[in-house]
Amino acid sequence: MLLFKRRYHFAAAHRLHSPHLSDAENKAVFLQCNNANGHGHNYEFELYLEGEINPQTQMLMDLVELDKLVETHLLDEVDHVFLDKDTILFKGVITTAENIAFVFFQTLDAVLPSGVDLAAVRVYESRNNAAIYQRPEAKLPPFIYQS
């Protein structure tokens, strides 16, 4: 199996607050992440792509084209914004790293050209924590996780 990996970064504010919970419950569950004014991260995320290698270019996908898709559909939406308020991507979605990984996967998967599949997306909220969503049927080797 061959996986293509590309890394991007953006800076954004967010707040963890669940509409299913009371204010007191939100405070108890999310602690300082529930601060009403929000807080920010330097997010990083990695895309793992698989698919057919183009015999002429011997590339899985043109990097310029990939970057443009990511910029249009993800980075323009999330860079230097308040994730909970400023983008349609997270309407009704709590902006945990788990949900960001899932939303990024769905958003990009829908616009990638045919022949290129998104295998997994990993979102780093900080150096200490990250979330990975992978295509359920993808049988990925464990080494993809090594950062």
Place this chain on the structure above:
Amino acid sequence: MPTSATITIQRRADFSSSHYFWVNEWSYDENVRAFGVTANRFGHGHNYELIVAISGEVDVQTGMVMNLKEVKSLMESTVIHPLDFRCLNRQVPFFQDNQPTLEALSVYIYRRLQRALAEANLQLAWIEIRESRELAVLYDGTPVNGIHEAKVFWDSIDDEAGYAHDVTGTSRHAIV
């Protein structure tokens, strides 16, 4: 809305421990030939990095697989506390039966976390332990031949007792 997506979350932690490599059945020369400077039984240390990956369904109410605060405290109590600022050879019973290699350490850490997470109905996906920038082990819990797991859940032996071992004559330097 990601209601039932399975996500893997990962969290990083640091611990600092000392260790050395020594096979009791071998002579001093044999040990030094095999392990070089790492056979010095005063030990040497590393700043280890541990990355733990946990898989599960995202809770619809919280948007989380597991609250990171709980992941942190579980890692702290289960594996960081028994290892951090200790000599693995002398203070962690598991290493009475095993060499304190990354390979053995990964089995020790994986099994302890696996049991603690199972009690919370969560699945440990994999762990990565980095001993230095150049060296790491990834482990997904499949059985490893040659690692003795009998003492995985033994508590650390007494801090003071650990240093009672006689190390006279084991340094490559002159003993004071």
